[in-house]
Amino acid sequence: MNAAMTHPAPIHLDLPDQRISYLDLPGTDPDALPLLLLHGGAVDSRMWGPQLGAFPERRVLVPDARGHGGSSDAEAPYRLVDDVVALLDALGIETVVAAGISMGGSTAGDLALEHPERVAGMLVGGTGTSEIEFTDPWALQAFADWRAAESGGSAQAWIDVLQRFTAGPHRTLDQVDPALRDLIQEMARSTLDKHLRLDENGVPVPPHPPTPVTGTWERVGDLRIPVLALGGALDGDDHRRSGRRLAETAPRGRYVELDGVGHYPNLEDPAAFNAAVRELLDALRASPPRRSGRAAPPAPAR
Numbered sequence: 661m662n663a664a665m666t667h668p669a670p671i672h673l674d675l676p677d678q679r680i681s682y683l684d685l686p687g688t689d690p691d692a693l694p695l696l697l698l699h700g701g702a703v704d705s706r707m708w709g710p711q712l713g714a715f716p717e718r719r720v721l722v723p724d725a726r727g728h729g730g731s732s733d734a735e736a737p738y739r740l741v742d743d744v745v746a747l748l749d750a751l752g753i754e755t756v757v758a759a760g761i762s763m764g765g766s767t768a769g770d771l772a773l774e775h776p777e778r779v780a781g782m783l784v785g786g787t788g789t790s791e792i793e794f795t796d797p798w799a800l801q802a803f804a805d806w807r808a809a810e811s812g813g814s815a816q817a818w819i820d821v822l823q824r825f826t827a828g829p830h831r832t833l834d835q836v837d838p839a840l841r842d843l844i845q846e847m848a849r850s851t852l853d854k855h856l857r858l859d860e861n862g863v864p865v866p867p868h869p870p871t872p873v874t875g876t877w878e879r880v881g882d883l884r885i886p887v888l889a890l891g892g893a894l895d896g897d898d899h900r901r902s903g904r905r906l907a908e909t910a911p912r913g914r915y916v917e918l919d920g921v922g923h924y925p926n927l928e929d930p931a932a933f934n935a936a937v938r939e940l941l942d943a944l945r946a947s948p949p950r951r952s953g954r955a956a957p958p959a960p961a962r
Contacts, residue, residue, distance in 0.1 A: 661839045661927050667706055670730050673750055677738075680747050681705075681730025682723035685712060692718035693780055693944065695937070696756040698744070698764030700786070700924070702822050703847040704729030707761070710930035715937070721756070723747055725763070727855050727867050734868035741770035741873060748778065757944065759783040759937060761926060762825075762899075766790035769906070770873040772883060781944045782883075783937055785890040786923045788902030789876035796897045798829040813864050815856070819848045828894040828922035840927050880909040887913040888940050890933065892921040899923065 673680045683705055687694075695718050697708045705722045706729075712720065724731040726743050744767060748756065758779050760768035765784030772779040773789075794800055802824050809817035826844050827833045833841060857865040887910040889903035900917065907915035916936060921928035 661710070661837045661843070661930070667709060667712070670705070670724070672730065673747065675746055675750065677736070678726060678734075678743065678746075679730075679732040680723055680726075680743065682721060682747060683712070684751070685720040685722075687716065687718035687720070689717040694719040694721055694753055694756045695941075696744070696748075696758045696768070697722045698758065698760035698767050699725065699728070700760075700762030700764055701725075702728075702851050703844060704850065706843070706847055707924065707927060709927075711926060711934060711937070714930075714934045715941070718941075721747070721751075721753075725767070726870070728851055729854075733855055733857075734870070737868065737871050739770075739873060740767045740870045741774055744771055745775060745778070754778065755780050757781045757783075757941060760785070760787075761924060762786040766792070769876065769880075772885060772887075773876055773879045774873060776883070776885070779885055781886045781888075781940050783888045783890065783940055784903065784906065785925050785933075786892065786895055786899045786903070788889065788904075788906035789880060790873050791876045792898065792902045794898045796829075799896050799898050810864060810866065813862070815849070815852050818852070819845060822848050825896070825923045828892070829896055830894045831922075836922070837928065840924065843927070844924075877905075877909065880906060881911065883910045883912070885912060886940055886943055888936060889913065889915045890925055890936055891915065891917040892923060892925045892928070893917050893919045894922040896923070 668683055670681045671684055695715055699705055699707045704724050708722050727733050755778055758768035758771055765787040768782050768784055769789045772782050806821040809821055823833050827836050859865050889907040891900040891903045904915050907913035918925050918929055918932050926933040
């Protein structure tokens with residue numbers, strides 16, 4: 661894992677139903693579409709460190725999802741895609757290029773399907789749509805063990821299961837770059853420290869799960885934007901299969917598999933990941949989408 665730029669201080673946007681913590685990096689080209697980076701589950705915006713300085717020409721937005729990082733917990737039913745739209749609306753941003761890993765990739769896909777006018781191009785890693793189907797015994801066992809660790813109240817056991825996805829089924833965690841292991845450990849521990857709630861008996865209270873977006877696969881064929889699905893060759897079979905399905909179903913879809921990396925390709929091979937993002941951005945520049953006006957953003961609380 662290569663060294664990343666210093667993580668800037670987050671901005672906090674207070675809305676009636678939530679607080680959204682996010683990074684907002686300015687770009688040098690006012691005509692370049694903003695790049696929206698959406699992190700995976702159980703981690704936070706720090707997973708995008710190697711990408712923060714890679715696209716200096718454009719504005720880069722990196723929010724913490726609800727229940728992660730500096731964003732607030734859910735107190736009622738919600739959808740992750742609606743939280744993203746709320747942020748874009750508050751900042752007066754009409755259209756973005758959306759990129760996400762795992763849970764974040766699913767949310768990027770939901771954004772493109774629910775609000776197609778707001779996404780000019782999309783890159784996802786470690787997923788297809790938010791309705792990914794898990795059939796691989798390795799993944800099914802990992803999710804079962806994760807639920808058991810959550811109900812049992814062991815924070816480290818919960819993180820240890822998460823780290824299985826860091827390594828994937830084709831290698832051991834000892835074979836993963838220690839810097840990557842440590843970063844995932846640090847982010848996951850922070851998620852628990854900031855967002856885990858206990859009842860009066862000290863038993864963990866499961867968080868409000870996000871309401872899923874449905875009918876995603878039926879709508880992928882309607883997408884008219886470039887869709888790039890990235891798979892790590894060492895990621896789980898279901899994750900890679902879902903990415904291939906997305907690329908094969910989207911009219912302008914393409915699947916690229918990166919050797920030697922697992923579930924977090926942006927962290928394990930930042931150069932290859934950033935090159936893939938750049939390729940998508942260059943394709944959009946060669947064939948730009950119809951642009952809509954952007955309102956001046958309000959001044960959020962910091």
